[in-house]
Amino acid sequence: MAEAGADVILVEPPGGAKSRREHPQFGGHGLCFATTHFNKRGVVLDLGTSEGRGQLLGLLDGADLVLESWAPGSLAELGIGPEVMRKRNPRLVVVSVTGFGQHGPYRDWKSSELVLTAMSSALTRSGAPHREPLMPPGELASQTAAVHVAFVALLAVYRALRTGRGESVDCSLFDLVVQDFDPGLGMGGTATMGQPLLQLPPGRPDRRMLYPIVPCADGYVRMFVASAKQWRALFGWMGEPAEFADPSYEQLVTRFQNWDQIQPAIVELFADKSRAEIVEAAAGLGIAVASLNTAREILTSDHVRERNSFTRGEVAPELVGVIPNGYVEYDGQRAGFRHRAPELGEHTIEVLAESVAARGIADHGGVSRPLEGLRVLDLGVIVVGAETGRALADQGADVIKVENAAFMDGARQFDQPDKCGFTSAIGNRGKRSLGLDLRSARGRELFCRLVAQSDVVLTNFKPGTLKSLGLEYESLRAVNPRIIVVESSALGDTGSWSGQMGYGPLVRSTVGLTQLWRHPDSADAFGDDMTVYPDHAASRVGTAAIMAALIDRTRSGIGRRISVAQMETVFCHLAMSYLRESLEPGSLVARGSVSEFDAPTGLYRCRGSDAYCAIDVDGDQQWLNLAQAMSRADLADNPQYATAAGRVAHRRLLDEAVAEWTAHLAPRAVQDQLQAAGVACGAAVHVEALLTDPHLRARRQLGEFVQPGFDTPLPAELGPALFGEIPEPQLRPSPLLGADTRAVCRELLSLTDADVDELIAAGVLAE
Template identity: 50%
Template sequence: MHAARGLPLAGLRVIDLADGKAEMCGRFLADLGADVIRVEPPGGAPTRRREPLHEGVSLYFATHNANKRGITLDLRDSADRGRLLDLAAGADILIETERPGALDRLGIGADALLARNPALVVVSITDFGQTGPYRDWIGTDWTHLALGGVLSRSGIPGREPVLPPGPPAYESAAVQAAFAGLLAYLNRLDTGRGDHVDCSVYEMTAQTLDPGFGIGGSATGGVPATELPRGRPDAGRLYPIFRCADGYVRICLLARRQWRGMFAWLGEPEEFADPKYDTLAGRFGASERLHVLIGELFRDRTRDELVARGQERGVPIAALLDPGEVLAGPHFLARGSLVDAEVAPGLTGRLPSGYVEVNGVRAGFRHRAPEVGEHNDEVFAEAARTPPAGPAPAAPAPRRPLEGLRVLDLGVIVAGAELGRLLADQGAEVIKVESRAYPDGSRQSLTGQVITASFARGHRNKLSAGINLRSPEGLDIFKRLAARSDVILSNFKPGTLESLGLGYDVIGELNPRIIMADSSALGASGPWSRRMGYGPLVRASTGLTGLWRDTGVEGGFCDAITIYPDHIAARVAAVAVLAALIERRRTGRGGTVSVAQAETILTQMSTGLLRESLRPGTLTPHGNTGEWDAPQGLYPCAGEDEWCVVSVEGEERWRSLCRVIGRDDLLADPRLATSAGRRAHRGLIDAAVTAWTAATPPRECMRRLQEAGVPAGMMQRVTEYLDDPQLRARGFLREMRQPHIGHTLPTENGPAAFRGIADPELRPAPLMGEHTRLVAAKLLGLAEPEVDRLIEAGVLEETDTKAEV
């Protein structure tokens, strides 16, 4: 068997039938050490011909299939279908992305695969899921961004919305599918039974990119997305971008100490000396005048100078880099975030290595994607030696696979909250460790609420223990808890836990089975590692902000409201934590997981960055115009600020579109018979599509095009999720109750639909220190008088009933 020594998923075998949708799912598992066998038809997968091409090589295929082995099977042939079943008999996970029912009609659907190997986990990744009224619709990255609530919050207030760059919907869905697949595999290790995991890209987009019913970032100030303005929110005042001598920089002033650093840098202007400006709300109200002063200060200084001075003064700041600068970035090269590698025979380029570090080693690019059928002989020989699967054990009731796991959660803000919540949803006992001296910023609210809907969703199912880690006794209590726990989560500035004496070298000695997962903005090593990092600054440093822009406006940067990549980085960490738990079952030892938000973005931009390295200047902002065919764009619909994405690729969909909009004359035009011709006459086509969409309501526009086989997606707002027929049919949202909020809250359900895994519990999020006494008594055996003493001494903290009621 193919082995990846030293990686947590070594020994796991994955059959990968994915093509064109979420292929990074198998790549991520391969990065973590799984033996991933990519199955293609004899002539090669369609994605081998997917743009962009370089010297005949699909850069998409190269980046998404590295670290895999490759075989060929013709699934239209009965003998080859039998070979697939033979392979499945010795596999742990199978990934497929066919249209719902397609594999069933060939006799190799999930039921047939599970009949052959009852322990197999079948992960089906489809655009809209296996059930529901949209199940047969066709998606693209853009249709999912439109339907998934991202588009409605992307853009400049008062202008048309702007589609984010790259393929973030499918890339993010791939990570969540890997998480769901490993959950089912862990469940199989306990129960002996596999599963069919039904992953909907539409739902995963709505959960992972900018979730309306999950935890929100500082840009919302605790205000639910359902209560944000109907148009594009004016969030640019929170994370403002300023022109300087050689480009742009972005600052991110959230905490009082950060504002004080900026105030001093400005020369302590009298008009901003009032203490009210120490608050986010106070500065927000005066942002227009304040930003004039900052703009004047920055105008004649270079990016490097401003970043250096900002770091000295404690002002979070980052330069907006372009893709070429990112590829040459000394930090990313020093960390191994980017590598120079042979990506196809005879073709070398620079590309992101991968998502995560495990035990101090990057789990990333090891070898190029396979040639067509490159590993046929060895893989089929291995299959011939595979013993038949045993009988299926009795099916247990659905359960949560992380029950019995104890997690100490030091995570804060979005990425930290989300990782702990993902584990708590699956049955882990997650204890949020916090203190009033260093409060979690996600507890703050512009409206003074005791607990916000955002916090409630992001911390559901957790306990809260108030522990002062700045006191010797508090540190001792934490260490005693760590000795009785399985996982520790944190997302502080690199070195923080080590400075407290809580690094892995210390905790690992106390508990060799502990898994410690950390997340940071730019990683725990490298020349930029100690820079203050928030999502908006990470987006600037990785080139994303510069690509995500309204090209019709000077500057035109559009990413201010979004929370990306926090929710994805949390899922990257969750996948790696599950992989470490799987390895611990085999070895008995824990280890470390380290995630950098910057590398999450870079990995999701792998294809574009590889292309940029081979042909400098090709990765540029495209706004709402698709690069490879036409029509691919955003079109106005009947109503105020209503839009629909239409994304045509290939002649069949072009013909269908012309018939729907009643333009057979375009169909007969020889100039438009090829994708190159349509691109050359994009203006003519866009005018024709606009004439039809502008008279059609957005949902009807989407429905009529989809029924004709044309990928289309209306710009859906978060408030419309509640009535979306597909989301309702699939139970995407559930209701939870949270004390101190006078109504039930709609909140997202689990990451996928499973047969053997129960939906998450929906226990309320805790108040600060709400479970301190419970944790002290249950886990540490402390008597009540001792707990009282520790609270009196400020070592432990409990809910302040006067403040919290």
């Protein structure tokens, strides 16, 4: 929010935020604090005193939004809970963010990145085939959830601007990780071949043939040969070997079934070639290939320099480092790093001296759902495109999916003539579908007439596609100055890599993430084959940016062009790691599932098939609680283990002790016992366990909808949060391609059925 221009005031206690003291540190500065609080002002208020509480309440008079992450009920016990805040300022939005939310059976549990990832089901799909699960690098899950919190908060602020009424919002990071990071019940794309994850075999089956990683002269490349045309190009590149000449190899399924025979031929082809040579040659042939780059290569690459993806500056007093330069570009300008995080209390006098006008209490009534009355033209495809529009439809927007059978959305490849496939059904529920050919002059004219009556246009085409159609932002703005256009791409719409094909696994490889997402004991045990990250994460960035632009439009009256790159979403999620790498070269490496700074941490095998639990000891008290729960007083009393440094030094011995204890227990038994003892722990569940999870049920985070063609209702997310007034999403089915063409043409374009018939015959419209 601060990147997008909000005046964000960090309120700290006299001792400072906990993240100031957390590892990793450099020069006495906490790098987590530096990368999560830049662009903000900072004040110190002692909320344990009446003076401090009074100062906080005074600041609320001029505020639009409060974000708080205190333990559930803590602020209410001090007499300054959300109800008190909103009574003082009825327009105020108060968003509470905790590991498991304000309500539900897990409310008081300990959370961590490792625990949330395990409990979300994502962990059981991460790791090399037939090996133990593997923790993804960094804090990808909670950082993705944090972006969704921004969307939730701005959604409520936008509604407050329209209605005059504030809102209380309860955000659970667990709920959001389940929905956002690698959603087990969400849209899976090619990583699941259109199947629900519920139907895939448990564990980490071998899916490496989907986006194979192949060694070459100076490392590895990753490729995706999807179409028959791409296979023919690769077949020719290999010298047209007779064993692969059968026409059936043009089918994806045949190549998957015979990958063990195809792979050696490709390995031989690439053996004497560098990554750069292979990527360049493949691009010329129209084959999707990406280099498996390292973090250091990314930080020094021409592409990120051309895009200004990172910036070098003072990130803490007298500490200069490299930091990702923001998630989003608005109108070609990067909304990123402007100034360092505040010193403790740096702006207290300044902020408290500012005079603020109390907010009015007028209630304008009106909308129930925050985006009611908004119209969105959705040109998006596959996961990023579908999910961005779906999130807006959930909140009341009229989302019209504009699509063309001749260039069909990849999510539709699993559809049947009279039935949506699971993938398109999950990603496009709640939308309407208009069959329209934008390549025709008449089709473009009809689209522009729709733009004149719309608020948002969504697209994640290859960069330059809209311009080639004559539908670039400048042209659409001339039709409707209030239009907000979102252009999402893999590697950005500028820079030397912008033309590369943008499949998610290739993005992960290009930006160095795949090299980090591997088992540290093996150079080629990569573990990201089954995930769809960063697709869902980038869509959350897009929706948050849209809300910021809509809020801006209420003041300015004009729209915006928003550019989102999946690449930069990854950079921002790994901001702390990249900053540390710039300060300590070589620190950004694959670390597996253990914490660098305390022990015991990691995954421990439990009783049962593919059964693991995640234990994440953080601090001396949690260590003592764990030892007590294991009935190991000898460990608790051993002075060698009394500090985090001592425990890290003896990690192997402690891991063996914990593993011996967990081996005889089921994962949920370990989870429940340790959480009751105050230890961060979570069962590494499989997808089906989410359907019966008591916390998700208690918080009504999952629902179902009836989709024509399916014998039983399909599961769906009901999140993203618990609102005081905003209703939960209305679950509606997904349309077949062109299912709403006549209705949209009658309602918005004033076309008769005869007009529609004529345009269908001409190929301009389809139903």
